[in-house]
Amino acid sequence: MIHYLPILILFIVAVGFAVTNIGLSAILGRRKPTAEKLSPYECGINPVGSARERFSVKFYLIAMLFVIFDIEVVFLYPWAVAFKSLSLFGFIEMLIFLGILLICYFYIWKRGGLEWD
Amino acid sequence: MLRSKNAADWGNVSEMNKEFLVYLVIVCVKILLVFGVVQLMVISMIWLERKIMAHMQVRLGPMRVGPHGLLQPIADGIKLLFKEDIIPEKASKLLFVLAPAMAMVPAMLTFAVIPFGDAVKILGYKVDLVITDVNIGFLYIFGVSSLGIYGIVMAGWASNNKYSLLGGIRSSAQMISYELTLGLSLIGVVMMTESLSLVDVVNAQAKLWNIILQPIGFFIYFTSAIAEVNRCPFDLPEAESELVAGYHTEYSSMKFAMFFMAEYANMITVSAIAVTFFLGGWQGPFLPPVVWFLLKLSGCLFFFIWIRSTFPRLRYDQLMHFGWKFLLPLSLFNILITGLVIVIKG
Numbered sequence: 001m002i003h004y005l006p007i008l009i010l011f012i013v014a015v016g017f018a019v020t021n022i023g024l025s026a027i028l029g030r031r032k033p034t035a036e037k038l039s040p041y042e043c044g045i046n047p048v049g050s051a052r053e054r055f056s057v058k059f060y061l062i063a064m065l066f067v068i069f070d071i072e073v074v075f076l077y078p079w080a081v082a083f084k085s086l087s088l089f090g091f092i093e094m095l096i097f098l099g100i101l102l103i104c105y106f107y108i109w110k111r112g113g114l115e116w117d
Numbered sequence: 118m119l120r121s122k123n124a125a126d127w128g129n130v131s132e133m134n135k136e137f138l139v140y141l142v143i144v145c146v147k148i149l150l151v152f153g154v155v156q157l158m159v160i161s162m163i164w165l166e167r168k169i170m171a172h173m174q175v176r177l178g179p180m181r182v183g184p185h186g187l188l189q190p191i192a193d194g195i196k197l198l199f200k201e202d203i204i205p206e207k208a209s210k211l212l213f214v215l216a217p218a219m220a221m222v223p224a225m226l227t228f229a230v231i232p233f234g235d236a237v238k239i240l241g242y243k244v245d246l247v248i249t250d251v252n253i254g255f256l257y258i259f260g261v262s263s264l265g266i267y268g269i270v271m272a273g274w275a276s277n278n279k280y281s282l283l284g285g286i287r288s289s290a291q292m293i294s295y296e297l298t299l300g301l302s303l304i305g306v307v308m309m310t311e312s313l314s315l316v317d318v319v320n321a322q323a324k325l326w327n328i329i330l331q332p333i334g335f336f337i338y339f340t341s342a343i344a345e346v347n348r349c350p351f352d353l354p355e356a357e358s359e360l361v362a363g364y365h366t367e368y369s370s371m372k373f374a375m376f377f378m379a380e381y382a383n384m385i386t387v388s389a390i391a392v393t394f395f396l397g398g399w400q401g402p403f404l405p406p407v408v409w410f411l412l413k414l415s416g417c418l419f420f421f422i423w424i425r426s427t428f429p430r431l432r433y434d435q436l437m438h439f440g441w442k443f444l445l446p447l448s449l450f451n452i453l454i455t456g457l458v459i460v461i462k463g
Binding site: 002003004005006007009010011013014015017018019021022024025026028029030031032033035037038039040041042043050052053055058059062063065066069070073076077080081082083084085087088091094095098102105109114115116 | 140141144145147148149152156197198199200201202203204205206207214217218221222225226228229248249250251252255256257276277278279280282283286289290293294296297300301304307308311312313361366367370371372374375433434437438441442445446449452453456457459460463
């Protein structure tokens, strides 16, 4: 675990740096808030409605696809490390695994899951 | 008898403590040094980018502050420090303040596992020129660097501004799409090295750089890396012609500067990873390893600026199609080819 101690120290240094930056600008910068200044920027006109609107479902779809394929990547890491000792056996195993995923991938493609129109 | 045994034990403990203390001091010095150098590089990158872009477009760039505008980033920094720190009334205050730090900290953390030189002897102590050699360095880098997305999404959501929200959502979709190919592009290297430690990856490239054995991998990595750090031609999240400034529209003062620092720090990180995985790390003839590392790093960073001033921005659908329909199959193909060659060579 001692190898992770430097990461903790670096984390503390980085957080300290970030807090100092935000803190300094909060102390040094002058503040004269007005109603206009504190309203959201919308090219100069009065803001219309709220920003908490609905947005395209496409983004959710991308997020779900990401989860599926990222799990695949996570499975590939340990396989890649042990690849030379697994040799042909490991290669064919992974071909089957990737094959199943590729079928799904082309299914998504053909159903228009990757389109942005 | 008993007393002497105790004394020996105490001797061992203090010996261990001393060793630990020395280790701690070395680590702290390395951390401060790396942190300082990265901050310095961020500052000089801001100047260099403006200067190089200007000369590529037949302009002069900043010229007023210091010789050839050399002090411009410092002047900008001081100016931003004294600017009014506006937090919009309808913003989610806590998330709004937290977001720049969330973007900044992961960008700095990745440097912990990147080796920037061979082990050297200083004052009789062997010092590895890497902050820490973790045996899962590869996973650590991807785990930590994906955390940077949170900062951007938080900023977009917390601002309660339509432009910010759109920028934040766009950014998250883009970054997770290209994170896939980023992860896949390096698997070929891991297959050849059989290790997730970055020190091992560099040592394995003593004779031949991985870019020669993995040209497709390098292409995929670099393209995804540009998208991952939201740089032109993939800078859709902050497309100023349609989204004002994207996720940091509402930010001012030092918080605004921190998003920029995070972007530049991320750029240095992904370049450092490219150097480590594909360009032989610190390996090279004649010059000291650290110099080689910095030279290669600067080369990569220059490439980023060069690309920015060469390519026009993509449309969002083009960006997503490129990632999902071209880079993803290509990276799987790359793994397949690498596997096939390794199996045939036996």
